[in-house]
Amino acid sequence: MNNAEKSIAACPVCDHAETNYFVTKNNYSFNQCNECDFIFLSPMPDQNELNEQYTDDEKVAEPTYNKSGSRLRRAFIKLPRFTPYAFGKKTLDFGCGGGFVAYALSFIAKSSSGIDISENAVAYAKQRFKRANYSCMDFAQLLETNEKYDFVYSSEVIEHVSNINLYMKTLAHLVKKGGYAYITTPDLGHPKVPKNIIEWSMLCPPIHVQHFTQKTVDILFKRHGFKVVKFYKHKKPGLIFLSQKL
Template sequence: MFVSPFPSAETLRTFYRTNYRQASATFYPKASSRRRRAVWRSLAFLPQVVGKDVLEIGCGGGFMVEAFKRLGARVIGLDISQNSIDYARAHFGHCTFYCETMQEFRQRGLQFDFVFTSEVMEHLPGPTDFMQTLEAVVRPGGFVYASAPDYSHPRAPSDLILWDAMCPPEHLLFFSSDTLIRLFTDHGFTLYRNFGSKTPAHSMLFRRSA
């Protein structure tokens, strides 16, 4: 399910590049709680991150990147929001961050054992660029974690127009559990674990065919 028509590339670039979440090199909303949650959340992925090459797509202020780094990962954060990356670089200077599109990042030729992406897919004007990036950067046998709104969840409103997740131009793309799994399957990934969620959200770990 998706917004039609999608906003233009220029509209999205303007929306995210310098003003997203009013972040800056010195401020990120709810930074302290985000940092604490990132530490606890990272522990669920110990087998995927300890001593591994890790990428976070849509890293925002860099909180999960730092948490994975503390677990011994060689980790990179990617985001198109310059002000978010400014915060990440200012506060987690021992980590590596890139502010560029997924298409630009693919040209670097880097590959990873684990890609973490949370609350990113709903922001995209279609899944093609995202899935092409995963195909390019995830090693055979590697993992991808995806979290995104789930309109098929029992706690999603029956009238989806009333759902607060419906907020273009920020949220544009939505999946049910079946369609998200089908998308990944079509691109060579199989469902490895469904964490489940009490709220209307996907929380799934996929593995690329070896």
């Protein structure tokens, strides 16, 4: 590693000053925090740059929902897991894509909403699933609303966002005190992640800009007023956890 590759970027998760060059893929370089294991693009592209992937070329974000049957089936299979926290409650799918999970939640929730940054995704959801309410909003717009939810589902979102602390601030704004956030993201700490990290298909910058472990999300969620109450076992390298807003 030469001096040009060294970076003094502080860790966005734990504020530790020391992060080191980790790996380069697709011409994007990741740094890793010595303290909390977080890996993140350095330099980090800004959100507008990342959003272009979802507006200019929808195929990158969602392959036109050509597996919509299995997406819908998987959404309904998850309902028993959500029921203790979402039954009769006000629920939100934060980063809802085509609206499959918000639709499934509408069968157990008092009210079910979905929010996404992609206009195409929201248009698809609105047209197909009329039982739930869908809207296209960004973090700044969400922070201006006063809507609060008992249960927020946010799947495969946190690895995409440029400013993880802005995402967390928005999540904390959206979840009622005592309410729950159910999060999924690739699991950098999973035993099935290839030893040669370059071979891991989930490491795909700039689509995924950062990766987490159990330790990382514990620190991050605590900083933003949540307590991680449960990690779900998963055979594949996916981090699935439930957190409660304190």
